[in-house]
Amino acid sequence: LAGLLFIFFAAVITLSVLGVVLSKQIVRTCVYLLAALLGVAGLYLLLDAEFLAAVQLIIYVGGTLILIVFGVMLTSPNPAYRMQPKAADWWLVAGVAGVMLPAMVAAVLSLPAAQQPAQQTPDGQAMRTLGELFVGPYALPFELAAVILLVVMIGAAYLARATRKKPEAVSR
């Protein structure tokens, strides 16, 4: 059953990612991206990683995807804007993909065989263990990530502020 579900989710991810690449309307691309993210969340669920699935939904769907759509709405020249990739873009993408695909296949093949999780933690304990790991052994990377996000936020606020004219000059 798990195998069948895996095939289902993998098919969803593959098809929707193809849609992301091949669709020419940027908002439709976002919808395909939504389907891909949902499929990845399904894969996490298959791996008994409920929390990861939920966080995936909150951050990528609830945050990133909405911001993408929001940005598109604010910046798109007209609603029916269609992207027309040039030949140079095709060659560039083909080159990157041609290098990355064999590298990733090689990396996956060189991994040790997949293992079942060694010890199923009792349900209530998984979250507790995760939290203790975050503030214990992995406190430094965790805090570093937080600091990086803070830096990004301040930078974004600074950029947004710097481009703004003085309010008096605009209103008079």
Place this chain on the structure above:
Amino acid sequence: VAATYKQSRVEAQSATTSLVSRLLLPVGVPPWMEPWLSLALSLGAVLAVYIPMAGLMALMFIWAERKVSGHIQSRIGPNRVGWFGLLQSIADGIKLIAKEDLCPGGADRLLFRVAPYVAFVPVFVSFLAIPFGPDLVFEPALYTGVVWILAVLSVEVVGVILAGWASNSKWSIYGAMREACQMVSYEVPLGLSIVVGVMTAGTLNLVVMGHMQGGGIHTWLVFASPATAAALLMYFVASLASNKRAPFDLPESESELVAGYHTEYSGLRFSLFYFAEYIGMFIVAAVQVAIFLGAWNDPFGLIGYYHQRFTAEGNDLGLLVVNLAAGGVFFTKALLLVFVQMWVRWTLPRPRIDQVLHMCFKVMLPAAMVVLVVGAGWMLFVEPRPGVPWVDYLPWQWEAWAGHRLDLGWRVISAAAAVMALAAVCGYVLVSFLAARSVRQRLFVAEPIRMVPPMAP
């Protein structure tokens, strides 16, 4: 103390055996069939119980909203179709199904058609994670309960934004933009106020939270500390905003934007947005009940006590009765909150979008931070009574609280205050409803207000 606390929580966790699966699953199933059978059972439960229940609830809520708004505005509301107009929503549904399914010219047809489903399905999926009773849960081992509901609900916004975008209409896109701003910003105070409750409970699992609140009204999480009481109020405000309910219904403010993001929709797709909104109302109310207001437990702790006892005795019939009673209590609490949401909607005016965002970032967010710190401090400095009520101790016994008097004092005082406030509100509503005019008039106006006499034929 901490070790026994943890241990008792694990026991409460393992007590969440699925009564339904125990009753329904036949015994001698070959092992290869088990996952298929449980999959079939879950699908059956979704199709036979959850979908009809959600649909019926949405219909009844729409009817109730019209009745409540009618009474608040001194009207009668729907009263022609069926008893008290109960069948009005069904009649409206038939009318909507019969309507033409329009798609505006210049719209993105695919997205326009998909968007209502993207908005509706997440709301329905999060419906599955709500614990209606100790064993009336779709998946008792969903250890991320609260986060799961938040995560799935965050998908709904995408549907609304897509609807606004694909309609190719100014009103729709304004509605969608407002929705995006509002949802993204109000998710933060919403999450923080939930974190206060989760921190106090020490678990994300809604079922375990329910068991922890099973020892009477003073063990409900609202009364655990001043911070959780404040978090309850903040959650209520933020949930109104995140569910686009008035006074935060800017995405569809009908006085400015026609109907906001669903301006261009008609027929069944239009009604899907309504279903999403009304089921969403119930879900945010149910999360509030499950985290803060004692989940399925009655104020006297009877359900918690009998559930523990029957589980220990293996009394399946008793468990069934307790679960049904628990479901009734849960629904009553959630419906009361839904009523309050409607009441707020028809009482308060709508702010502007900049006022809404100002309130989120400059009022509610700092307040949520303060509440979070106060809650953490309370947990550090006021020792709570550890353990699960009815498992480790009898919560009504004074001796069991030795060394935790401050905790008990706060709980009892705040519970008494809340009960009095609730009784006052209920009494006011009841008296004014029975008297068919406000209490103030009854108290201060000497002459009774006469009904307008019927016109002479």
